[in-house]
Amino acid sequence: MRLGFSLFVLLGIAIPLPAQELHRDIPYVPNGHARQILDVYSPPAAKNLPVIFWIHGGGWTVGDKTQVQIKPKVFTEKGFVFVSTNYRFYPTVEMGDIIRDVARAFRWTHEHIAEYGGDPNRIFVMGHSAGAQLAALLCTDDRYLKAEKLSLKPIRGCVPVDGDTYYIPAIITTAETRWKVYGQTPLKDGHREKFGNDPAKHIDFSAVTHVAPNKGIPPFLILHIAGHPDVTAQAQYFAKALKAANVPVTVFAASGTDHRKLNADLGVVNDPATQQVYRFLEECLKAR
Secondary structure, eight states: OEEEEEEEEETTEEEEEEEEEEEEEEESSTTOOTTOEEEEEEOTTOOSEEEEEEEOOSTTTSOOTTOOTTHHHHHHHTTOEEEEEOOOOTTTSOHHHHHHHHHHHHHHHHHHGGGGTEEEEEEEEEEETHHHHHHHHHTTOTHHHHTTTOOSTTEEEEEEESOSOSSHHHHHHHHHHHHHHHTOOOOTTOHHHHTTSOHHHHHHTOGGGGOOTTSOOOOEEEEEETTOHHHHHHHHHHHHHHHHTTOOEEEEEEOSOOHHHHHHTTTOTTOHHHHHHHHHHHHHHHHO
16 A cells, blocks of 8 residues: 655656555464554665664553654655554553563564565664653563564664653652652552552563663663653663663753654654654664
């Protein structure tokens, strides 16, 4: 299926030319769940192009791979193949099943993306909100890819966007302290419950926990909105751990935006966060 058109004028006649090809609802698990599917967007005649692997947000309970705004258009125009994946949701499955779904989708991408014009050894993992936690965990805790007989090596870079759960114990403590101090009603499905209501699981699902030198962890660009204490603290704490492990990392605090707009504007001309992403991709592709 071809989507998006530019106009080419020949002898005064406007001829629509395909800007991208969309392959929708591809199963990444044979005979799997209805949500174990992904979409692939490719430039026409794509061959051996770097790949964006996108993980949507939605609090691990909602969201869809189609909620990508203009990202497929702008990234395919810049010479990338764009993959957007779904995954199963809490509480139907546990958090470990969700990250394992993402790892399976990544494995499918690595095994099949060459058929769509992508390079399986130049993949960038990105995600927003809950997808930022999943992206960061996939790129630091190599057990999930090892279970799929892969390593971190194919990942050229990671861009988590406005996540607040790189270190889950901190966000749980912060939220529960606020509820107690201000007499607020606790959420029924807060981070404590979503991540298993077990402190050991909170540690295990935190990307910070798994940062260590010489693991092959890829470079990071951590995007977050400026002025929000939780996402700012999480980004800085995560970056500190990455730096201590000699992993290249850049943190960018976006001003004049919010949680949803930061994500929606990625790809918009002159958007500061977008420019940071483009610069990061270029540097990573030149590095090796």
